[in-house]
Amino acid sequence: MSSNIGRAFKVQIFGESHGKMVGVTIDGMPAGIPIDEEWLNAFVQRRAAKGSAIATARRESDIPRIVSGVNEKGRSTGYPITAVFENSDTHSSDYSFLPDRPRPGHADYPAITRSMGEDDLRGSGHHSGRLTLPHVFAGGVAMLLLKQIGVDIAAHILQVGNVKDAPVDPVEPDMDALHQCHTREVPALDAAVGDRMMQTILDAKARLDSVGGIVEVVAAGLPAGIGAPYFDGAEAAIAQQLFSIPAVKGVEFGAGFGCAAMPGSEYNDPYYVEDGEIRTERNAAGGLLGGISNGMPVIARCAFRPTASIAKEQQTVSLSAAAVGDDAEVTLIVHGRHDPCVAIRAVPVVEAAVAIALADLYLQG
Amino acid sequence: MSSNIGRAFKVQIFGESHGKMVGVTIDGMPAGIPIDEEWLNAFVQRRAAKGSAIATARRESDIPRIVSGVNEKGRSTGYPITAVFENSDTHSSDYSFLPDRPRPGHADYPAITRSMGEDDLRGSGHHSGRLTLPHVFAGGVAMLLLKQIGVDIAAHILQVGNVKDAPVDPVEPDMDALHQCHTREVPALDAAVGDRMMQTILDAKARLDSVGGIVEVVAAGLPAGIGAPYFDGAEAAIAQQLFSIPAVKGVEFGAGFGCAAMPGSEYNDPYYVEDGEIRTERNAAGGLLGGISNGMPVIARCAFRPTASIAKEQQTVSLSAAAVGDDAEVTLIVHGRHDPCVAIRAVPVVEAAVAIALADLYLQG
Amino acid sequence: MSSNIGRAFKVQIFGESHGKMVGVTIDGMPAGIPIDEEWLNAFVQRRAAKGSAIATARRESDIPRIVSGVNEKGRSTGYPITAVFENSDTHSSDYSFLPDRPRPGHADYPAITRSMGEDDLRGSGHHSGRLTLPHVFAGGVAMLLLKQIGVDIAAHILQVGNVKDAPVDPVEPDMDALHQCHTREVPALDAAVGDRMMQTILDAKARLDSVGGIVEVVAAGLPAGIGAPYFDGAEAAIAQQLFSIPAVKGVEFGAGFGCAAMPGSEYNDPYYVEDGEIRTERNAAGGLLGGISNGMPVIARCAFRPTASIAKEQQTVSLSAAAVGDDAEVTLIVHGRHDPCVAIRAVPVVEAAVAIALADLYLQG
């Protein structure tokens, strides 16, 4: 078990939901890169619950405290960058059903099995979505590095329940539109679609239920030649990052699962030259061929399962009863404070995950 | 760039398509595990082109030569296991269009950019599907380890073009049926579907074209509690392995992308106890919750793009012409020897990839 | 560049001497191990400057704040353990000679060259001996793990200048005596020798100079069979840890450099059986044969160069003058606050380093 990742841009997260702090150390950031703390704060805030009707009621200031790795000039020292986030607004009593009655659809049962009960499971402990906070921060630092080579990363919410936003243009994605939609409560490209997504989420909440979603992300400006075949392939690295986000259950690039039904003559993307640059016409490959960038926009989508913690009564088992062979079937109503659709607040986490993967590949050369 | 992967069960592949050998070193196999070479040979042979009308005409014996790590008793020594495969049937002249005219849809262009022309690109060099041979071997060794704890892994071809096989039962997958279908040329569960897939592939070949596909894989018998949250999550680890296979463009677990449209009350899977074992009713999560196994079958699907090398004339550019600003647009007809649907022979590679990921997580404890 | 180490017991340190915090994340500690915070505090305090005439005048409380990885029962959760230490007593003005006039014998010049001036060099930044504080903490956690299998680690100061303590008995080291000597200001086994070492250090200080030393460390109770051949050999792992401590310039095991002059018949250590245990008679190998423990006490020694920062006038160069070809030779008097003999306070750091290496090997199995 490791809560770290990366060969060159190495990210180590730590903390439990109801512990003293969560945080992250980034080891391998080159020296001399401007660390714009104001921008980093704003990026991290995009993940925060902002009092919206569709977000958890938990309130944390979530201001990163950078404690190492940045010099007096506001640039990276080349040594580990660590940021910590104090936990304050914790309601541990909400989790009194644990560790005996695991939530369906949640990591409770396998986590308890794994650690033989030593987890600090309040608020899901180290499994909590709160750990996406240091994850996002690390992604923000990766973006500051990638900005130096002209890479711009942005995501939007593509689907909530059965409501679908328009996908980005794979050849000429409108990055401005992507960035602008982040100011909305539901960051869909089409504001009207966002409103319908909002209604879908409110409906789910009203039914004491939750709903899934899909996030689409674009990395524009990545030069050709970043990545590698096989295990360090860009698809492999980005997917490992995306599946690290709690609740992600599917990842695809470019035409993705749709490519199964395509002939090669349609999927293969003819090259041409424009203004001295080699480009392709359709970008069905999502900017990545055999693990390496081809200079076209990198396009990925990831599916989020519905929030596991719902207020509706569910069937579960009492682990203690099961252990001694007693009748173990019990019901459970989860109170706590939970977003009814985790995909919404996950949008910047998806951007962060892609940024970390690309920063690591870029630094490996 | 690294052609290795794993924290505890470490796999290092090496070789180029038209070099002297491809091979693999597995570092971290525990001592004393029976290494059934006959079974390993048979497993590796499943990946081979067997003279089928739908497979490459390249013929290699593909018998693994195990040169280290197995003792006189036929058991692992605990030290690195290395297997090598001689290359013999190479037709380098088929690749005379490289490095100047990169194939659309293929890694040629980004690979050349990445290595500044130092790749040995004949037969795609280190990018070649031939490297899936040591990958499969390593997966076979991982399976020998996992067999010790009762894990059984098998895959089938779920889709070719628009022809679809029935998905496995997520709660009670028929492992025998999965294993039995491997004797067929197209390993679909439903033999009639397999025949239609075969026809789809032959049609594509006749049109000098290729076609994509989807492979579905099951790991049954994995105990609850294997995996970890975040970066070492089972979904992340399996996905990294699956996307390492050339041509994979999408990966999903359980309900996968379908979960976006599901309410939590449907996706969440009630627990119950049967014969003293904790089980779930629907397994929408594909056996993995928050990165950790819950004791239900692990179910994943991965999408393969159509084969990039097709005999149809395609549009590409002359890199040398582009470099000096000349008119660079040229056409290309790829001869060589290529499967029209890489998904077919990829079935054991998918099994191998899942086995390596699970062996690594299992050994990490 | 990485400030992390370890394959199974992974240690990531962070912080700069004059930054906000130094700290450490330990990833890979098994779940359920008692974390005795009181003992950890006491262990970390052994490294602290205690107002002694021979220690730096810098005063920090140096109480570890454990922010993650320990559950309500006071046991490890199995997830990352992070401890942070606030920096408070910093006198940055003492370092006004940097970055232009590097101290002889110190990392200033290579560090500036390495990071092209982006280090935070006040107090030596990330190079500072202050980073041994999280290093010691991590070692304390490693000791808590090793205690579970009966390993006891203790060191003493073997030499300061030309004053030498008696080496430990390699076959039956007196662990109690080693632990007891830690209460003295100079932790020599022979108190009278310690007094002479103290005088040697005070004399050096009076001359505005510094002095080197040797620390000897014992790990008793390590079972046979821990370690591996080659790169994960115990000697390799312990040496990597010991040379990570700033100022260490030599490491040897058992008879060490003395083995060059020994015949095999004297160095080789006959086995015998005592009370059912296999033991050796002389332990010239220092408990390690070919990278693996043989059940005898592990014995290592490491040499510390004299403190580089001395108040005596020294010759150095002005890097800015050198860069433009001007006459660059200048003199330097370092004020700051520095121990005249770093080996004294390094005694618990040496113990910590050995503990981390052994914990990592032990967990790798």
Added chain:
Amino acid sequence: MSSNIGRAFKVQIFGESHGKMVGVTIDGMPAGIPIDEEWLNAFVQRRAAKGSAIATARRESDIPRIVSGVNEKGRSTGYPITAVFENSDTHSSDYSFLPDRPRPGHADYPAITRSMGEDDLRGSGHHSGRLTLPHVFAGGVAMLLLKQIGVDIAAHILQVGNVKDAPVDPVEPDMDALHQCHTREVPALDAAVGDRMMQTILDAKARLDSVGGIVEVVAAGLPAGIGAPYFDGAEAAIAQQLFSIPAVKGVEFGAGFGCAAMPGSEYNDPYYVEDGEIRTERNAAGGLLGGISNGMPVIARCAFRPTASIAKEQQTVSLSAAAVGDDAEVTLIVHGRHDPCVAIRAVPVVEAAVAIALADLYLQG
């Protein structure tokens, strides 16, 4: 347990002494570096037993077969370089005393304990000095990389028994003299000293005994700024590599253990400028300050214990007798084929080890 090392220049060795092959994969070599196979062969041959009276009688051709990673232009492809060495001249019957009667001073007993008897112990299996063959090859490849930046590495035998060669000049080492002494059977700088060392070894052999030694190595031409503080320090990295060589029991840099008795004013090395280059006067630090190169020659020494396998009768135990509580003390005479002084043939291994460590640090930037 891992038989691999390195973060950027990654070396994976494999093989057992009496298995089919030993070999190595180097992952991370940049593309486009000339791979001079003739020079590599010659370098590897320096390690071979050449029919000398003081070397093992085992004869292997030891010609590396490079099977991947080198393109048609004789340059690195950037993908893994693998070299294999067939084993042929194996006399397994010489090891009939194993696994029951472990050799004193040898890894037999801890190795058997570690792997619970699954090792292939003939010829010491994976613990064998034969594994230094792929180690040397990897070092040769590292040297080809380092040559690109002007680094030159050479070692000599400094001590055998009580016979001592002159140490190199730490400020202006005579690299030509070092290279030239490699043509001698005993590579001492002073040929007469070499003759006396030879006599010492022959005397030991005549007494059915063995003798230890010390090797001194220099890396000249390394630019300032290579390395890092702490765990990736150059001293730590080089020491890990050197202690990976079987039989090494001590490592020191520059003044080494002698620094304990030195005052800082003598150890600290004044900087001056000569021909625009920053240099130091004495190089007591051995070219490394706080883990980073300062531009002066890197100087290290390592101590080799005497060969463990001697023909003299020795006391050991029968493990099977000990296991059941019987009288276990037995005697052992080792026949086999063994060098009486492993330090002699280790000279190129020491050079290789230093090269690998420096190549890894250099590539990490």
